[in-house]
Amino acid sequence: MSDPFPEIKSTHSLVAKYVTKPIWDKLSRAVTKTSGFTLAQAIACATEFDNQHCGIYAGDWDSYKVFADVFDPLIQEYHGIAADAVHTSDMDVSKIQGNIDPAAPVHSCRIRVGRSIDGFGLSPGITKDQRVGVENLMKKAFANLTGDLAGTYFPLTGMDEKVRQQLVDDHFMFVSGDPNLKVAGMERDWPEGRGIFHNKEKTFLTWVNEEDQLRIISMQMGGDVRAVFDRLARGIKAVEDSVKAESGKDFMLDAKYGYVHSCPTNLGTGMRASVHVDLPGWTKEGLKPLQERCEELQLQPRGTRGESGGQTGVTYDISNKHRLGYSESQDGRAQEHSFRHQALVWRVGWHWSNATCTAPGPGEDQNAGCEVLRGDQNKHA
Ligand code: ADP
Ligand code: MG
Numbered sequence: 001m002s003d004p005f006p007e008i009k010s011t012h013s014l015v016a017k018y019v020t021k022p023i024w025d026k027l028s029r030a031v032t033k034t035s036g037f038t039l040a041q042a043i044a045c046a047t048e049f050d051n052q053h054c055g056i057y058a059g060d061w062d063s064y065k066v067f068a069d070v071f072d073p074l075i076q077e078y079h080g081i082a083a084d085a086v087h088t089s090d091m092d093v094s095k096i097q098g099n100i101d102p103a104a105p106v107h108s109c110r111i112r113v114g115r116s117i118d119g120f121g122l123s124p125g126i127t128k129d130q131r132v133g134v135e136n137l138m139k140k141a142f143a144n145l146t147g148d149l150a151g152t153y154f155p156l157t158g159m160d161e162k163v164r165q166q167l168v169d170d171h172f173m174f175v176s177g178d179p180n181l182k183v184a185g186m187e188r189d190w191p192e193g194r195g196i197f198h199n200k201e202k203t204f205l206t207w208v209n210e211e212d213q214l215r216i217i218s219m220q221m222g223g224d225v226r227a228v229f230d231r232l233a234r235g236i237k238a239v240e241d242s243v244k245a246e247s248g249k250d251f252m253l254d255a256k257y258g259y260v261h262s263c264p265t266n267l268g269t270g271m272r273a274s275v276h277v278d279l280p281g282w283t284k285e286g287l288k289p290l291q292e293r294c295e296e297l298q299l300q301p302r303g304t305r306g307e308s309g310g311q312t313g314v315t316y317d318i319s320n321k322h323r324l325g326y327s328e329s330q331d332g333r334a335q336e337h338s339f340r341h342q343a344l345v346w347r348v349g350w351h352w353s354n355a356t357c358t359a360p361g362p363g364e365d366q367n368a369g370c371e372v373l374r375g376d377q378n379k380h381a
Pocket of ligand 1: 108109110112168170171172173174215219272274275276302303304305306307308317
């Protein structure tokens, strides 16, 4: 027996392509063990909205296994990986050799990863008890952090509204209200169980129970991405060790899909490394041409107020697009398709340090990327 086949409003989504009638008939009544998640819940965004590219989320690690008939081909297509691909993580900061020229119009750098703790559901499916369990565990785990990583956890429940708004305005804090997150079930019981940890300088932060159980973040003003990456690598390790010491639990790490996230687009490194950079020429040109150019460079533009927050002035958030099939620190010069942040750093940096962009190493497109800025200057000076 199966449920009636749903109307998938996002007709061009990957869900529309891979949730076929036979697969629906096979899986519509399947329920995951950890959080009791169903395929209908997983594809809620694709059935509710007409604008989804992927349109699917996982409610727990089991979802990727129970609904593998949908997830596997969808993930392979989205990330461009083979069915037998495996993922390798590598947070070795010594491999990050580039840095942004101080003269580049970069306001700030931020690198975040998502992490999930084994045994608890993922945000779309996580039960109320599990969510509170994650928060309670993290309160203990954060208390063990030392040195520049030490800080304080602030639960969203009971947070002073002015304090909350300031954290949002300063780009440190998530907000509620994203329609995708809502429909996907990630705002159930809001704000309970959510919160933010940060050190005194607000250069090392962790979001608790937003789109992922954990979003571990390193950020600072200016363009020293090497320092940002270094702090992130140490921070992830410290949080992981502390979670293990407090609970005996590990981060969910899948041989095929790397670090497990609620959104399949984040699988792999779960890393989004961004700069806030001024692109006045592209602002005149419009978002669409910028999006197209970024697509060619395997980068992604967003507004400065975050994915769902919108654009301000001439400043954009430019970040890597790839996460699965590329390690975090992979040497961008050695391979054509590699660690995009490093490439991004060079790309932003090249323009300012080297007008003719002659710096890229073997395998890198000699001109790619410079144009994000160079085109800006040439076309719009
Ligand atoms: P995420 O991928 O972490 O969910 P969002 O697009 O939701 O990212 O943005 C989260 C917050 O991080 C927003 O407030 C955004 O302005 C901020 N942010 C992203 N990149 C940078 C950056 N390079 N410098 C400063 N703030 C940033
Ligand atoms: Mg987000």
